[in-house]
Amino acid sequence: QDYTGIKMKVLEWSKPAQDALAQYADALNGKTVYLVAATLRPETMYGQTNCFVGPELKYGIYQVNDTDAFLCTERAARNMSQQKIFASTEIVKLADIKGSPIVGTKIHAPMSVYPSVYVLPMETVLATKGTGVVTSVPSDSPDDFATLSDLKKKPEYYNIEAAWVEGFDPIPIIETPNYGNLIAPKLCEIKKINSQKDKNQLAEAKEIAYKEAFYQGVMCFGEFSGTKVQDAKPKVREALLKSGEAFVYNEPESLVMSRSG
Numbered sequence: 705q706d707y708t709g710i711k712m713k714v715l716e717w718s719k720p721a722q723d724a725l726a727q728y729a730d731a732l733n734g735k736t737v738y739l740v741a742a743t744l745r746p747e748t749m750y751g752q753t754n755c756f757v758g759p760e761l762k763y764g765i766y767q768v769n770d771t772d773a774f775l776c777t778e779r780a781a782r783n784m785s786q787q788k789i790f791a792s793t794e795i796v797k798l799a800d801i802k803g804s805p806i807v808g809t810k811i812h813a814p815m816s817v818y819p820s821v822y823v824l825p826m827e828t829v830l831a832t833k834g835t836g837v838v839t840s841v842p843s844d845s846p847d848d849f850a851t852l853s854d855l856k857k858k859p860e861y862y863n864i865e866a867a868w869v870e871g872f873d874p875i876p877i878i879e880t881p882n883y884g885n886l887i888a889p890k891l892c893e894i895k896k897i898n899s900q901k902d903k904n905q906l907a908e909a910k911e912i913a914y915k916e917a918f919y920q921g922v923m924c925f926g927e928f929s930g931t932k933v934q935d936a937k938p939k940v941r942e943a944l945l946k947s948g949e950a951f952v953y954n955e956p957e958s959l960v961m962s963r964s965g
């Protein structure tokens with residue numbers, strides 16, 4: 705899979721993350737840390753409302769160069785190392801941290817209409833895919849919309865503050881002929897999806913959302929508004945790569961299958 709690695713800069717660690725990272729203060733000193741998400745949909749980045757981590761997953765903070773470090777799974781760090789994304793040939797891990805304390809961390813999501821967004825928990829994040837960090841676009845991803853809706857309905861149950869989700873609403877990014885400009889909420893309504901646990905309906909909704917946007921979608925937001933999604937996708941990606949806010953991240957298909965099987 706040819707992913708785009710999105711660099712989400714940490715603006716302020718949550719209190720639990722500060723506590724968990726205190727013991728690594730020396731190693732992290734002077735480093736800007738980015739949560740890194742692998743996406744197939746760079747053209748939707750305007751609508752990012754948050755990012756997700758798996759609360760039970762293990763993450764590391766890996767040195768990129770003298771100034772930068774990436775937070776992702778160890779598996780992703782190994783892939784990045786092989787793809788020469790790190791300055792050093794060795795993998796240098798600066799810290800270990802679980803997903804749950806990262807929740808509540810304030811980050812900057814490139815291109816998002818929301819200048820800063822929060823890290824939130826998602827039970828269905830796969831450790832075996834991408835970086836284990838998922839950027840959330842509830843306008844165009846049914847999984848993201850369903851999860852964000854769960855969190856908005858029951859913040860106490862999910863152990864989050866209401867302020868981390870309130871006001872972070874789906875933004876119309878892509879106009880589609882059959883499902884309007886908020887395809888994920890529309891598909892969740894049509895398929896009667898009530899939570900992130902409705903696996904089968906969510907898989908069907910995702911399939912439709914991908915196809916509809918790619919083959920029939922037209923951008924209705926941003927620099928490429930009025931352009932077909934098929935044409936805008938590589939252009940938005942190029943802009944992100946050029947600004948240094950993203951990088952090319954590949955995942956061999958066979959590797960994905962063998963590890964997640």
Ligand code: ZZB
Nearest residue numbers: 743744745748829830833834836838841844845910913914
């Ligand atoms: C932003 C985005 C916006 C995404 C969208 C999708 C959509 P796929 O579809 O299975 O081939 N993702 C990435 N890593 C993980 C993970 N470890 N666990 C769970 N989900 C993950 O996988 C690619 C997409 O799955 C990625 O693209 C990412 O979400 C998510 F509007 O990034 B995407 C219709 C989908 N729309």
